[in-house]
Amino acid sequence: MPLVPAYIEALRPYVAGMSAEEARRRYNLPLIDKLASNENPLGPSPVAVEAMQRSLGGLNLYPTGGQLLRQRLAELYELKVENVITGSGSEGIMANIIRTFLLDDDEVLTTENAFIGFRVLAQSRGVAYRTVPYREWRYDLAALAEAITEKTKIIYLANPNNPTGTIFTRHEFDDFYRHVPERVLIILDEAYFEYAKDHPKYPDSMHYRYDNVITLRTFSKIYGLAGIRIGYGFAHERLIGNLMKVKLPFEPSAVAEAAGIAALEDREFLHRSLELNARGLRLYQQAFSELGLTVVVSEANFVMIPMASAEQAGRVAEGLLERGTIVRPLTAFGLPHCLRISTGTAEASERCVAHMREVMGKEATCPDPAKSR
Numbered sequence: 001m002p003l004v005p006a007y008i009e010a011l012r013p014y015v016a017g018m019s020a021e022e023a024r025r026r027y028n029l030p031l032i033d034k035l036a037s038n039e040n041p042l043g044p045s046p047v048a049v050e051a052m053q054r055s056l057g058g059l060n061l062y063p064t065g066g067q068l069l070r071q072r073l074a075e076l077y078e079l080k081v082e083n084v085i086t087g088s089g090s091e092g093i094m095a096n097i098i099r100t101f102l103l104d105d106d107e108v109l110t111t112e113n114a115f116i117g118f119r120v121l122a123q124s125r126g127v128a129y130r131t132v133p134y135r136e137w138r139y140d141l142a143a144l145a146e147a148i149t150e151k152t153k154i155i156y157l158a159n160p161n162n163p164t165g166t167i168f169t170r171h172e173f174d175d176f177y178r179h180v181p182e183r184v185l186i187i188l189d190e191a192y193f194e195y196a197k198d199h200p201k202y203p204d205s206m207h208y209r210y211d212n213v214i215t216l217r218t219f220s221k222i223y224g225l226a227g228i229r230i231g232y233g234f235a236h237e238r239l240i241g242n243l244m245k246v247k248l249p250f251e252p253s254a255v256a257e258a259a260g261i262a263a264l265e266d267r268e269f270l271h272r273s274l275e276l277n278a279r280g281l282r283l284y285q286q287a288f289s290e291l292g293l294t295v296v297v298s299e300a301n302f303v304m305i306p307m308a309s310a311e312q313a314g315r316v317a318e319g320l321l322e323r324g325t326i327v328r329p330l331t332a333f334g335l336p337h338c339l340r341i342s343t344g345t346a347e348a349s350e351r352c353v354a355h356m357r358e359v360m361g362k363e364a365t366c367p368d369p370a371k372s373r
């Protein structure tokens with residue numbers, strides 16, 4: 001059998017949150033709420049769905065390589081088309097960045113327990129993957145700036161961050177940016193941008209453009225289009241030009257491109273999604289705090305809850321699952337004592353809270369077997 005490099009053998013692949021079908025099979029439950037993958041509980045943007053249906057008749061033709069969506073985004077953001085790239089989700093673009101920029105001796109730098117999608121991509125390239133710890137569950141930008149070496153090629157920052165939901169502020173980013181050499185590429189992953197954009201301290205990266213920063217955004221979250229795979233990025237034209245050489249020529253698909261173009265017009269859906277999410281976050285913050293849980297303040301569409309121990313996190317996740325709520329245990333992120341819970345429909349979020357009350361009630365009456373060991 002052909003040999004693969006040792007770093008591929010050693011790679012832990014991305015494991016997605018449990019699907020509703022799997023939970024149904026395991027527990028034979030009539031009603032399942034999947035709150036494990038930060039998806040939009042309202043479904044896909046209806047305007048995008050109509051556009052995708054209209055695009056089906058043209059599927060005998062090759063797609064444009066994202067050209068039409070690039071043009072639309074350039075108009076909206078008052079940029080040149082050459083400053084815009086589209087791809088199969090923001091992860092598709094991240095994969096191209098890894099392929100385009102990294103040499104064997106380069107290092108990537110990010111926070112500990114960063115978004116796993118990025119970790120897997122970087123490690124699949126076999127380069128050194130260096131991290132610094134969080135500070136109060138936020139990126140420690142000062143420590144990251146200090147950790148830059150002459151080998152650092154890419155710094156990955158997700159803002160808001162997954163899995164913590166926290167943001168770094170404009171002030172913190174400005175301070176950090178002054179310490180980053182021009183030869184270092186900063187990936188600013190703004191997958192949850194729309195949820196955070198109205199926060200007064202949020203640094204919307206489109207308000208200041210730097211030559212060594214690429215902004216990544218996605219239709220997977222607020223527009224409810226995770227299943228079709230469409231994302232986009234903004235950067236200096238030289239940077240985008242090099243990515244365009246490496247990207248698969250017919251990515252994204254014609255259907256995905258049609259969805260993206262249409263979704264941008266669906267203001268009503270965006271508004272409804274934001275309102276629902278804000279209510280969900282308020283509910284979780286209040287109800288979980290009342291149960292004595294720590295809820296990390298989130299600017300995204302999920303909350304992270306650090307529990308007393310990995311054992312307790314496991315039991316609570318299992319207890320919620322048995323009752324029909326799938327949440328995300330964060331073991332794969334390197335945070336086995338933490339759970340991440342996405343906001344759902346109003347009913348699903350309420351059910352999640354009710355299930356958590358039951359499960360935490362049991363936790364209070366049964367002594368923690370891990371502690372009595």
Ligand SMILES: Cc1ncc(COP(=O)(O)O)c(C=O)c1O
Nearest residue numbers: 089090091158162191218220231
């Ligand atoms: C921080 C972050 N970036 C990127 C992604 C992936 O986005 P896409 O579906 O556009 O590839 C996610 C999805 O969970 C995410 O949390």
